[in-house]
Amino acid sequence: MLIALLMISWGVYAKPVHAALVNYSSMVEVAPDVYIEPDMTKELQDQLLYYVELAQEKVTAIFGERTSTPYLIVALTSRSLGKYTENPTGQTYYLPWNNYIVIGPDGFNENVISHEFTHAELRERLRNRNVVPVWFDEGLASMVDGRLSNSTAAWEQVTDKGKKPVDYGLLDSYDAFSYGTPEAWKNYNLACYEVTRWFSSAGEEGLLKLIQALNQGEDFTEQYARIELAEP
Incomplete structure (x- = not known):
């Protein structure tokens, strides 16, 4: 039994161990x-x-x-x-x-x-990466990488041009971004659209303010909205 458990553990952790070494x-x-x-x-x-x-x-x-x-x-x-x-x-x-x-x-x-x-x-x-929702983490990375240049069109299709709001709470899971599925591709586009929209107002200064606030224990949702609406 012990040998079997060790073999299973090695099968799970072998690749990250190889990377670390x-x-x-x-x-x-x-x-x-x-x-x-x-x-x-x-x-x-x-x-x-x-x-x-x-x-x-x-x-x-x-x-x-x-x-x-x-x-x-x-x-x-x-x-x-x-x-x-x-x-x-x-x-x-x-x-x-x-x-x-x-x-x-x-x-x-x-x-x-x-x-x-x-x-x-x-x-x-971030002192604790779990203080940001998964959709923000993936949306920011997708915004930077530039592959989802048509995220606005995807967002318009899913939301009927904004008539149907997106429940981003449903995208606060890495399972929602299991790469390679049509659902994940849709979610990447939605996340990319939202973060790109927010960053267009908040900019680098706003992003850094958000990170600082989160490191001070502030609530993500509250700070995300406040920073976007702040006067330049």
Whole structure:
């Protein structure tokens, strides 16, 4: 029984453990906290570092600066992908001491990397990441990554151009954003639309005020509305 439990536990935790121990693996660090497979071509390395630079700029444009330093592990072959994640796009392991982002072949672009960098940055700045609803976390990351350029059209379709209000309380669960399903795609668009709308009024200053207020124990819903309506 004990052996069976250990095997099950290893099956659940093996990939995040491998990510946390990437320093001791055959992966090569090509930039601070950026790891690739040793046989990645120079062309792909250069492309990756370009994507990382663009993603960093996107995060900086929203937060003013980038304070988080997550590990970025790029696994493009089935061998490395199976070791670090089962998601061909990517996955992030939020461990107590740091975040470990694994990017697969489907996520090898500036959009996915900036999405995960945004999650890491928000978590770095919040004393408790659970004080923000999931839709805000995913909406902010989706706004930064830029893939949902038609979120307004999606919102108009779901809400009949605003006639039917969205219950964002139903989107306060990561199950609502299980990537790859039509329902999740709709929810990503709704979250992206709402955060983009809010940020257009609040801006970087408002986002930082929100984070500061939440770190001081203020209520998210109250501060979210107050900051948007505040005079410039």
